Amino acid sequence: MSEGAPVAIVAAHGDLAAGFVSAVQQITGRGELFLPMSNSGLGAAEIERAILDVVDTRGIGVIFTDLPAGSCTIAARRVIAARPHVVLVTGASLPLLLDFMSHEELAPAEAAAHAVDRAVRSLTTVPGAPRGH
Amino acid sequence: MAIDLYRIDDRLIHGQVVVGWGQPLNLGFIVLVDDEVAGSEWEQELYRMGVPPEMDVYFATPEDASRQLEQWCADQRPGILLTGDIETMRRLIELSPSIRTVNLGGIHHRSGRTLKLRYVYLSPQEEEALRALERSGVAVTAQDVPSARAVPLDDVLRGEAER
Numbered sequence: 006m007s008e009g010a011p012v013a014i015v016a017a018h019g020d021l022a023a024g025f026v027s028a029v030q031q032i033t034g035r036g037e038l039f040l041p042m043s044n045s046g047l048g049a050a051e052i053e054r055a056i057l058d059v060v061d062t063r064g065i066g067v068i069f070t071d072l073p074a075g076s077c078t079i080a081a082r083r084v085i086a087a088r089p090h091v092v093l094v095t096g097a098s099l100p101l102l103l104d105f106m107s108h109e110e111l112a113p114a115e116a117a118a119h120a121v122d123r124a125v126r127s128l129t130t131v132p133g134a135p136r137g138h
Numbered sequence: 139m140a141i142d143l144y145r146i147d148d149r150l151i152h153g154q155v156v157v158g159w160g161q162p163l164n165l166g167f168i169v170l171v172d173d174e175v176a177g178s179e180w181e182q183e184l185y186r187m188g189v190p191p192e193m194d195v196y197f198a199t200p201e202d203a204s205r206q207l208e209q210w211c212a213d214q215r216p217g218i219l220l221t222g223d224i225e226t227m228r229r230l231i232e233l234s235p236s237i238r239t240v241n242l243g244g245i246h247h248r249s250g251r252t253l254k255l256r257y258v259y260l261s262p263q264e265e266e267a268l269r270a271l272e273r274s275g276v277a278v279t280a281q282d283v284p285s286a287r288a289v290p291l292d293d294v295l296r297g298e299a300e301r
Contacts, residue, residue, distance in 0.1 A: 018153060046246065046247070046256070046257075047246055047247075048148040048149065048244070048245075048246030048247070048248065049148055049149045049150065049152075049222075050148075050248075051246065051247075051248075071153075072152075072153045072156075072157070072188065073187065073188035074151060074152065074153060074156045074157075074187070074188025074189055075152050075153040075188070076149040076152035076153065078188060079149070079150075079151075079152060079184060079185070079188075082184055082187070083184070086180075095188075
């Protein structure tokens with residue numbers, strides 16, 4: 006990953022993507038690695054066009070989206086069909102993005118695969134238990 | 139009647155449909171009526187991908203949908219029928235006059251359209267097409283999610299519903 010330049014898009018509903026990037030910035034100071042995009046007020050074709058434009062003009066290699074059935078994911082799937090070098094990751098979460106950005110030594114696609122593994126393992130349930138002494 | 143919602147939404151299958159409407163309605167199936175999608179395996183896989191496995195998705199042209207509508211309406215499970223534009227819904231209703239309600243769920247901005255609601259933009263031709271549907275006895279309302287108010291077409295066309 007190149008220093009300071011965005012390497013991935015985070016595309017999501019409402020203000021979620023901006024929230025994710027804000028959280029990455031707060032935790033690591035490296036929010037600039039992600040470009041947040043919202044689907045608010047956009048039709049399917051506009052979302053696809055917006056993502057494709059950023060992929061082409063900023064040399065983006067990875068797209069993170071939120072819902073697997075969401076309009077951002079549908080649009081991103083169309084984009085990766087046109088740009089097969091780009092990787093799509095659905096189900097974006099903060100652990101996913103943090104792991105991705107912490108593996109700058111890897112190519113973006115490899116970093117994305119590593120981050121998915123970490124994000125899946127970060128999903129846990131913690132049953133309530135009485136506080137010990 | 140097993141089809142609870144006849145919806146025009148240019149995003150077709152997406153989060154608002156699968157989760158926003160799907161969970162409260164306990165949706166069993168989605169009918170996607172669109173000429174292009176009905177003719178493309180790739181497009182169908184794209185829309186099928188994110189839908190929960192317990193939810194069926196049927197793809198049809200307006201003509202196919204009209205032939206199968208009675209069968210879908212006899213289904214015990216709740217369903218939603220989607221089109222991506224007003225013209226496709228109009229063609230379907232012309233073939234299936236039993237459809238008496240239409241939901242405007244998302245018609246977004248593009249050249250020639252003006253803002254009516256946050257999620258509904260219409261060209262003059264589309265406005266007239268919706269008025270013609272109402273004149274034929276179809277109740278047209280706009281409602282993006284179940285918790286929102288269903289806005290009658292007159293209010294939509296006045297563009298005053300959110301002022």
